[in-house]
Amino acid sequence: MPTPEDPAEEIATEDGAFAAAEAAAAELSTPEQPMGAKGKPLDWRLPFLIGMTAAAGVAVTYGLVQVLAGLQDVLxxxxxxxxxxIGLEPAVAWLVxxxxxxxxxxxxxxxxxxLAVGGFLTAAIPVLVDQATQFIAKAPGYLHDAQDHATILGQLNERFHLQQQLEGLVSGSAGGLGGGLLGAGQAVFSAITNVLILIVLTVYFVADLPRIRAGxxxxxxxxxxxxxxxIGDQIFTKVGGYVLGNLAISVIAGVLTLAWLLIFGVPYAALLAIAVAILDLVPVVGSVIGGVLVSLVALTVSLPVCLATIVFFVIYRLVEDYLLVPKIIGTAVQVPALVTVVAVVLGGALxxxxxxxxxxxxxxxxxxxxxxxxYPRLDQA
Incomplete structure (x- = not known):
């Protein structure tokens, strides 16, 4: 009957094998190759290695997707x-x-x-607060008119169910925010935090943009x-021209809207003009949404003022598309109209x-x- 080996002999055998390996390692090390010559490479055509590589690739890809999904807001x-x-770089480069x-x-x-934003807010906030207070005070009257079938607003409400849609939107927003002041406060705090982070990141990116570009x-x-x-510098030029040009066009839209509303006595002129300027930053659909919003408020003045406001926004949209955009950002971006619409729809959906x-x-x-x-590669294929 076989007996187990002596543990001491087994340890001595292992030590001897390790000592032999150390001696072989010392012989392999040379001044030219301190770590020794490379061994025979692995045969990656082995089925086991192919399967392991494929499985590792799937696992790494899945992990990256999960990481990107978790970091979506930060990214x-x-x-x-x-x-x-990149949009501010032209102004910085001009000063340099x-x-x-x-x-x-x-x-x-x-x-x-x-300073420009602070001065604007200093001048606009009192007006906005005053107009918001007026709107809150007149809201019951607007609600009464919406329920009165003899008024234009009541007829529109009866036809399109505006009141029910607005109530559903408000209740849905309240539920999404957590239902109450706590949810609204959290949303405001999150928005302010994101804006501050965005400003800080933009400052650092602008300061280190030459190093980022070179890297x-x-x-x-x-x-x-x-x-x-x-090619990369041309892309930077396009982005910079678009950012500054889009901002300039939005300011023009807000100023013209403010002048029109003041001339015709439409209420909440400053509030609506700022809304139009912000919405106009979104290509294609922003100015349309702003025009619809202002026209609905103009309807509270009279139907002729509402129709005139609609005509004003249609004319302004034509001027913006065929005069302002080509002159201010058209030469920098050079994107066909069809591609613009498709890109905005896809970007908004994503x-x-x-x-x-x-x-x-x-x-x-x-x-x-x-x-x-x-195109050059396809032409040479």
Missing amino acids: ILIGLALFLA RRRFPRWLAVTTVFVVGL GYRLIPNSRRPRAIL LGVVGALVAIPVAAAVLLLIREVL
Whole structure:
């Protein structure tokens, strides 16, 4: 009957094997190759290795998808901050060309921007509070008119069920916010926090944009790097021109709306003008939504004023599409109208308002890559 080996002999045997391996390792190490010569590579055609590689690839891909889904809100903030930084770069570069140090140019741009926003809010907040108070005071009267079938507002309510839709929207929003002041407070706090994070990220991105640009181009092979620099800089130019141009057009829309509403005595003129300027930042659909909103408020004055306001927004939309956009941002972006509509719809479906805002410059970048990279390769195929 066999007996088990002595444990001491087994340990001695293992120590001897390890000592032999150490001696072999010492012989392999040379000044030219301190870690020794490379061994025979693995045969990746083995079925086991192929299966393990495929399984690992699926697991890593699934993990990355889950990580990206969990970080969606943060990634949107980072992407939007980078987008705004590229948009502000032309102003910073203009100051740098005037012999401003970059840190001073970045500081100047943000200080001027904050002063402009602060001055606007200082002038607008009292008016907005006053108009919001008036609206709250007159809301019962609007509700009574909506229930009176003899008035125009009542007839529209009866035909389109405006009151029921508004009540459903308000109740749904209240439920989505947690139902009550606590949910509204959380939403406001979250919005303020996101805005502050966005501002801080934008400042850092603008300050380090040359380093980010150089680091990104270093990831491209040296043989392709010069052409990549030309194409990438052209994309940056398109994004910068779009951001500044879109902001200028929105300001024009708000100012013209304010003038029109003041002339015809439409209530809540400042509130509506700011709403139109913000909505006009969203391409294609923003100005339409703003026009509908202002026209409904103008209906409280009279039907002729409402019709005149509709005509005003139709004319302004034509002027914006065929005069302002081509003159201000058309030469920089150069995106066909059909591509613009499709890009805005897809961007809005994927990322909401943020997707609609960045859809046009992203479409411009994709068209540039197709024209400069894909088409030449297909023509030579």
